[in-house]
Amino acid sequence: MKALVKTQKGVGFIEIQDVEEPRPKPDEVLIEIKACGICGTDIHVKYDEFPYWPPVILGHEFSGRIVEVGAEVKRWKVGDRVVGEPHTLACGECYLCRTGNIQICPAKRSPGWGMNGAMARYLAYPGKLLHAIPDTMSFEEAAVVEPAANAVHDVIERAQVQAGDFVVVLGPGPIGLLAAMAARASGAREVAIIGRSMDEELRFTKARELGFQCFVNVDNENSKEKILALTGGIGADLVVECTGAPQAIVTTVDLIRKKGKICSIGLTGNKPVPFPWDQAAFKVCDVFFCLSTGYTCWDRTITLIASGKIQAGKLVTHRFPLDQWETAFDHVESLKALKVILNP
Ligand SMILES: [Zn+2]
Numbered sequence: 414m415k416a417l418v419k420t421q422k423g424v425g426f427i428e429i430q431d432v433e434e435p436r437p438k439p440d441e442v443l444i445e446i447k448a449c450g451i452c453g454t455d456i457h458v459k460y461d462e463f464p465y466w467p468p469v470i471l472g473h474e475f476s477g478r479i480v481e482v483g484a485e486v487k488r489w490k491v492g493d494r495v496v497g498e499p500h501t502l503a504c505g506e507c508y509l510c511r512t513g514n515i516q517i518c519p520a521k522r523s524p525g526w527g528m529n530g531a532m533a534r535y536l537a538y539p540g541k542l543l544h545a546i547p548d549t550m551s552f553e554e555a556a557v558v559e560p561a562a563n564a565v566h567d568v569i570e571r572a573q574v575q576a577g578d579f580v581v582v583l584g585p586g587p588i589g590l591l592a593a594m595a596a597r598a599s600g601a602r603e604v605a606i607i608g609r610s611m612d613e614e615l616r617f618t619k620a621r622e623l624g625f626q627c628f629v630n631v632d633n634e635n636s637k638e639k640i641l642a643l644t645g646g647i648g649a650d651l652v653v654e655c656t657g658a659p660q661a662i663v664t665t666v667d668l669i670r671k672k673g674k675i676c677s678i679g680l681t682g683n684k685p686v687p688f689p690w691d692q693a694a695f696k697v698c699d700v701f702f703c704l705s706t707g708y709t710c711w712d713r714t715i716t717l718i719a720s721g722k723i724q725a726g727k728l729v730t731h732r733f734p735l736d737q738w739e740t741a742f743d744h745v746e747s748l749k750a751l752k753v754i755l756n757p
């Protein structure tokens with residue numbers, strides 16, 4: 414089968430290769446991949462900025478149909494439509510696994526970087542990590558379940574947005590827009606989206622299409638003044654940081670109310686951040702970090718997408734066949750696209 418492979422360490426070294434079709438182990442199923450989203454992680458692997466074990470097939474944001482079932486798999490049958498948690502190789506025995514946090518098990522190695530991923534016709538996958546998608550959900554929309562599950566985990570399960578909250582999202586990329594939709598689905602009274610001039614054309618336009626109405630372009634406006642004005646001088650109940658940009662991260666404390674919450678999702682790429690520690694102390698705010706998804710957020714996310722509360726499919730702006738992967742990656746890197754789907 415044709416697969417998109419990172420062949421060795423270094424910048425680049427990605428090509429379409431003809432590889433052997435995978436065979437499912439007894440606890441695995443064989444999935445025919447119908448759609449696979451390109452994630453920031455895939456771009457980081459391309460540029461050698463994320464751990465990975467080459468040669469490895471890229472891609473972890475997948476949806477597909479089961480075509481074969483391993484002997485020990487009870488829960489699935491041929492024809493089932495599924496998505497999968499990317500928590501492969503988690504040990505199941507360490508403190509984190511035993512406390513329900515397999516997503517941060519030190520042994521975890523996800524498809525697309527730690528083991529072969531979904532930018533290929535077939536993927537062999539542990540049955541225990543799969544979730545069913547409803548017949549009404551397209552495979553393309555289902556490929557956005559994984560990033561949406563991140564936003565749901567972070568904003569609904571961890572930050573616990575309350576009905577009536579004023580929420581600020583920094584960074585209107587795919588995760589930022591999913592976080593904004595998750596906050597709205599939880600009953601936020603307003604979700605203000607903060608970006609820059611480069612976000613106006615594609616990202617703010619998409620956010621407006623999704624029904625958001627409150628924007629701050631920090632290249633022309635002062636975000637602190639605007640958020641304080643919108644909240645009667647109090648500040649936001651929750652600030653969700655999705656940019657990973659140090660100059661944006663330092664502003665989160667300006668935007669939050671006293672005893673508010675700052676939810677950090679974006680990574681800086683190891684840049685130092687001059688975080689205003691004492692200012693945060695005097696705000697008595699909660700600051701917490703998020704990585705990956707927990708078990709409970711997957712079915713919740715699928716329900717929220719299926720009911721239209723999170724319009725994940727609307728984030729897909731481009732789709733390409735697998736052999737046009739270079740154009741597809743370029744669209745993501747140059748911000749010409751929001752979510753790009755490869756059809757293997
Ligand atoms: Zn991803």
Ligand SMILES: [Zn+2]
Nearest residue numbers: 504507510518
């Ligand atoms: Zn473990």
